[in-house]
Amino acid sequence: MQNKQPSKLSFIAKEKSRICIDSMYYYQFCAVDSAGKSISYSVDASPSWVLFNVAGHSLSGKPEKPGQYMIHISASTVDSTVHQRFMLTVYDSATSNILTLGNSITNGTNKYNSYRRALWQLLHKGNYDFDFIGSWSKHHMGSEFPDPDFDMDHDGHSGWKAADLLAQPEWDKQRGNIHDWIETYTPSIVLMELGTNEVFQCTPVKTALNDICSVIDIIRQKNPRVKIFVAQIPPLGAQWVNKKLCGNGISYGQAVKNFNKQLAVRVSAKNTITSRVTLVDQYSGIHASTDLYDDIHPNEVGEEKMAEKWYKAIHKYLRKL
Numbered sequence: 001m002q003n004k005q006p007s008k009l010s011f012i013a014k015e016k017s018r019i020c021i022d023s024m025y026y027y028q029f030c031a032v033d034s035a036g037k038s039i040s041y042s043v044d045a046s047p048s049w050v051l052f053n054v055a056g057h058s059l060s061g062k063p064e065k066p067g068q069y070m071i072h073i074s075a076s077t078v079d080s081t082v083h084q085r086f087m088l089t090v091y092d093s094a095t096s097n098i099l100t101l102g103n104s105i106t107n108g109t110n111k112y113n114s115y116r117r118a119l120w121q122l123l124h125k126g127n128y129d130f131d132f133i134g135s136w137s138k139h140h141m142g143s144e145f146p147d148p149d150f151d152m153d154h155d156g157h158s159g160w161k162a163a164d165l166l167a168q169p170e171w172d173k174q175r176g177n178i179h180d181w182i183e184t185y186t187p188s189i190v191l192m193e194l195g196t197n198e199v200f201q202c203t204p205v206k207t208a209l210n211d212i213c214s215v216i217d218i219i220r221q222k223n224p225r226v227k228i229f230v231a232q233i234p235p236l237g238a239q240w241v242n243k244k245l246c247g248n249g250i251s252y253g254q255a256v257k258n259f260n261k262q263l264a265v266r267v268s269a270k271n272t273i274t275s276r277v278t279l280v281d282q283y284s285g286i287h288a289s290t291d292l293y294d295d296i297h298p299n300e301v302g303e304e305k306m307a308e309k310w311y312k313a314i315h316k317y318l319r320k321l
Contacts, residue, residue: 007035009080011073017153018131021066021092025050028058031075031082038077045072047088063090066129067321068151085144087151089131094319096130097186099155101165101215102193104140105234105297105306106156113145115298118307120150128318133185135176155181161203162194162211166218178215182222189317190219191310193231193282195263196296199255202246208259209266220275228277229313230267232260234302237288237295256283280313282306 009031016027031039043052043059047069050061059071073084089095100106100116108114116132123130132151139145140158157164157175168177192215198208212230219226233256235241241253250258260283270277288295291302298306 007033007037007077007080009033009037009039009075009077009082011075011082011084015071015084015086016088017071017086018089018091019063021063021090024060024062025088026058026060028056029073029075029084030057033077033080037079040076042074042076043072044074045070065321066090066092066095068124068131070149085148086137087132089151091131092129094129096128096188096318097133098130098189098191098314099133099185099187099219100191100193101134101155102191102231103156103160103197104158105196106154106191106193107158108139108145108156109297110139110141110143111146112293112297112299112303113147113150114154114156115303115306115310116152116154116156117145117147117150118304119310122307122311123315123318124150126315127321128315129321130318133187135181135184156193159197161197161201162208162215163203165194165215166211178218182218186223187219187226188223189314190226190228191231191280191314192216192228193233195231195233195259196256199233199252199259202248205259205262209262212263213266213270216270216277224274226275227314227317228270228275229280229310230263230277231280231282231306232263234282234286234292234298234306235288237292239295241288241295278313280309282309 011031013030019025041057049064050059067090069088071086071088075082106114132153134154137152165178168175216228236252242251244251264279267277267279291298293299
């Protein structure tokens with residue numbers, strides 16, 4: 001007797017997650033089962049103004065005010081269920097587009113959401129009018145985050161340096177680069193977190209900072225009034241802090257301090273009246289022994305600390321709903 005392969009159930013429709021306040025929202029979702037089994041749908045979360053058409057498996061409605069609203073759709077067969085979760089943003093001319101831009105600390109994993117979830121919660125609780133933007137909404141392994149109950153759009157790319165934002169590495173070529181992404185969105189605020197991979201890959205600080213400044217210049221070409229917040233990178237834990245692997249006698253821990261010191265000088269030089277560039281200290285107060293899960297990346301405690309610092313830096317630039 002041959003073993004039957006289990007059928008695969010999956011959504012094939014790409015969610016429609018942004019709509020202007022003056023528009024009608026319509027999203028027809030669809031899932032397929034590889035064995036052709038009958039599929040039923042349910043909507044487990046949606047705003048009150050959205051209507052669920054069971055027969056047409058679609059959502060529609062006219063938004064009442066700007067804001068962000070959780071959508072949770074389930075598709076089920078007799079033996080399987082899959083979910084589609086996303087944050088629907090209703091925006092107007094005053095909505096602030098927040099781009100979170102960086103490496104794996106911004107990206108997250110299948111176990112850690114990154115600081116972005118904790119930051120989204122703080123901003124949502126504060127009733128601010130904002131939208132997280134980015135070229136993708138997954139972690140680097142290509143799946144959902146552990147708690148997909150926030151706006152997951154971002155441009156955090158694991159293993160990347162600032163130079164890779166300018167021209168993506170061959171091993172991650174499908175992701176595109178800042179030149180491509182800036183064609184599809186316009187940031188009002190940018191949270192930039194880069195430098196840890198530069199330290200590990202022995203990139204000269206001057207080269208790394210030149211690349212970061214080039215990224216800033218490209219973003220400013222799209223929005224000359226963009227506000228950019230640049231993170232001093234977090235400390236490293238015990239297994240890395242004292243290692244000297246760059247051939248210059250400098251430990252990784254000291255390299256992080258050197259990077260952060262020179263970053264502060266360059267950030268100050270990039271600041272203008274029309275487009276502020278603000279340094280955010282993501283080094284102080286982060287304790288490697290308790291706030292990092294692998295001596296590099298923040299655990300939930302570290303994520304919350306980072307989110308608090310970002311929040312304090314940016315919230316005064318946001319409008320309340």
